[in-house]
Amino acid sequence: MTSPKPNTVTHTRQPASGPAVDVRIVLFTVAHGALHIALPEAKGLRRLPHGEPTSGEALDTAARRILRHSTGIHEQYLEQLSTLSVDDTAGWTLTVAYLGVVWWSAESEPEVASTWHDLRRRLDVGETDRMLIHYAIVRLRAKLSYTTIAFHLLPPTFTLSELQQTYEAVLERRLDKRNFRRRFVAANVLAATGTQRRDGSHRPALLYRFRAPHDRDSYLTPPWSDEA
Amino acid sequence: MTSPKPNTVTHTRQPASGPAVDVRIVLFTVAHGALHIALPEAKGLRRLPHGEPTSGEALDTAARRILRHSTGIHEQYLEQLSTLSVDDTAGWTLTVAYLGVVWWSAESEPEVASTWHDLRRRLDVGETDRMLIHYAIVRLRAKLSYTTIAFHLLPPTFTLSELQQTYEAVLERRLDKRNFRRRFVAANVLAATGTQRRDGSHRPALLYRFRAPHDRDSYLTPPWSDEA
DNA sequence: CCAAAAGTGTTCTCGATACACCCATGT
DNA sequence: ACATGGGTGTATCGAGAACACTTTTGG
Numbered sequence: 001m002t003s004p005k006p007n008t009v010t011h012t013r014q015p016a017s018g019p020a021v022d023v024r025i026v027l028f029t030v031a032h033g034a035l036h037i038a039l040p041e042a043k044g045l046r047r048l049p050h051g052e053p054t055s056g057e058a059l060d061t062a063a064r065r066i067l068r069h070s071t072g073i074h075e076q077y078l079e080q081l082s083t084l085s086v087d088d089t090a091g092w093t094l095t096v097a098y099l100g101v102v103w104w105s106a107e108s109e110p111e112v113a114s115t116w117h118d119l120r121r122r123l124d125v126g127e128t129d130r131m132l133i134h135y136a137i138v139r140l141r142a143k144l145s146y147t148t149i150a151f152h153l154l155p156p157t158f159t160l161s162e163l164q165q166t167y168e169a170v171l172e173r174r175l176d177k178r179n180f181r182r183r184f185v186a187a188n189v190l191a192a193t194g195t196q197r198r199d200g201s202h203r204p205a206l207l208y209r210f211r212a213p214h215d216r217d218s219y220l221t222p223p224w225s226d227e228a
Numbered sequence: 229m230t231s232p233k234p235n236t237v238t239h240t241r242q243p244a245s246g247p248a249v250d251v252r253i254v255l256f257t258v259a260h261g262a263l264h265i266a267l268p269e270a271k272g273l274r275r276l277p278h279g280e281p282t283s284g285e286a287l288d289t290a291a292r293r294i295l296r297h298s299t300g301i302h303e304q305y306l307e308q309l310s311t312l313s314v315d316d317t318a319g320w321t322l323t324v325a326y327l328g329v330v331w332w333s334a335e336s337e338p339e340v341a342s343t344w345h346d347l348r349r350r351l352d353v354g355e356t357d358r359m360l361i362h363y364a365i366v367r368l369r370a371k372l373s374y375t376t377i378a379f380h381l382l383p384p385t386f387t388l389s390e391l392q393q394t395y396e397a398v399l400e401r402r403l404d405k406r407n408f409r410r411r412f413v414a415a416n417v418l419a420a421t422g423t424q425r426r427d428g429s430h431r432p433a434l435l436y437r438f439r440a441p442h443d444r445d446s447y448l449t450p451p452w453s454d455e456a
Numbered sequence: 457c458c459a460a461a462a463g464t465g466t467t468c469t470c471g472a473t474a475c476a477c478c479c480a481t482g483t
Numbered sequence: 484a485c486a487t488g489g490g491t492g493t494a495t496c497g498a499g500a501a502c503a504c505t506t507t508t509g510g
Contacts, residue, residue: 018246055320059313083311085287092283096311201482202488429509430461
């Protein structure tokens with residue numbers, strides 16, 4: 001993005017003043033029954049979507065913008081993960097990591113298909129990216145059990161089987177159909193749309209919509225909005 | 229801290245390069261049956277312990293150092309909370325907030341008594357500090373229920389009543405003695421020391437020691453160490 | 457013997473788990 | 484008719500909550 005300067009500076013940063021800031025996003029989606037992350041290719045490398053925030057910008061806003069610019073994706077859920085400080089030959093950098101979650105359908109947006117990496121396959125990324133990805137997976141799995149974050153992985157309207165398949169893809173294990181359904185009925189977060197989906201040679205499924213619960217779904221995220 | 233420059237720069241930072249970095253620590257302890265936070269006084273203001281990390285330093289290390297320098301306290305548990313970006317007349321700053329927890333006894337370290345603020349009393353701090361404190365309290369309460377973080381609020385050896393009083397102080401509600409004790413026995417995190425404590429005109433209490441559980445107590449914290 | 461904190465069991469409810477069959481449709 | 488996924492109920496177990504009395508000591 002930044003063009004090389006024509007003067008004598010060897011490093012891209014001058015270490016006397018503040019660090020460079022690097023926002024990275026671990027963006028998840030579920031496709032073909034498996035968890036995927038966005039790993040766009042740049043200069044032959046696959047890296048997490050990343051970029052620099054500007055000074056007047058809240059970090060959450062920057063993360064959204066960076067994600068849009070580097071993948072074309074408008075995310076639906078974004079949460080700060082952690083910040084780390086790295087000092088190497090490229091200078092001092094603060095990396096602020098985000099966890100994001102989107103619904104993505106191959107039909108409607110085939111053009112970004114190549115940015116998605118199936119997490120069942122080998123990850124070939126840098127050490128920092130790998131750590132952030134592993135941590136984000138742990139967090140996403142944990143949040144699945146006590147928040148409604150999973151709905152961001154689904155279209156506005158979905159069947160209970162699709163919801164269950166999403167959970168199974170993230171958790172990488174099979175769940176019991178009856179218990180699963182009972183859980184969500186009890187949680188009172190589903191609203192039947194009344195319509196059905198006729199699919200193949202079998203009984204049609206009822207379609208549901210997510211109904212926001214009264215108590216907010218973000219327990220462990222700052223209750224304020226990161227405004228500058 | 230930074231003295232005003234004699235030249236034409238109006239802001240303390242030059243916005244062209246990276247931001248200033250500010251590490252703040254919300255440090256908790258329990259005293260007199262109530263949750264307290266460290267709010268040392270500087271220039272008439274009470275602010276969270278804070279300072280700047282250096283470029284070669286991991287953020288966790290910086291937080292420990294800053295806490296030591298600004299309060300004299302060696303913390304026992306420290307965890308990154310969140311990072312936010314603020315751009316005002318003082319320039320652009322990234323604030324990295326930490327949650328810390330210590331055991332503190334008025335007898336052994338009376339000199340730092342004045343830095344502790346009883347959270348039952350009114351908080352008179354800046355807006356950012358207030359947000360961070362509120363968020364840290366939410367997190368601390370949540371973590372109490374599914375981690376062993378509470379042991380960092382206690383001396384190496386303690387009675388079950390002291391443990392319960394610590395929980396009650398943090399949660400601000402009374403707990404049932406029998407259920408409380410059963411819970412900790414079942415959790416298998418206590419080791420009886422065999423000794424007793426004779427206290428007043430009543431039956432002496434057994435002393436316990438914390439016994440590290442096999443599964444680690446940090447679920448939601450990055451599993452890596454923030455090394456540069 | 458009295459005050460004061462330490463210590464101890466049982467019952468109930470609720471959420472999580474295990475488990476097997478009928479229903480509606482397309483071909 | 485049959486294959487395919489959609490949909491349903493019951494029994495069991497364990498964690499958490501409610502609840503009251505006896506024990507040991509110092510004064």
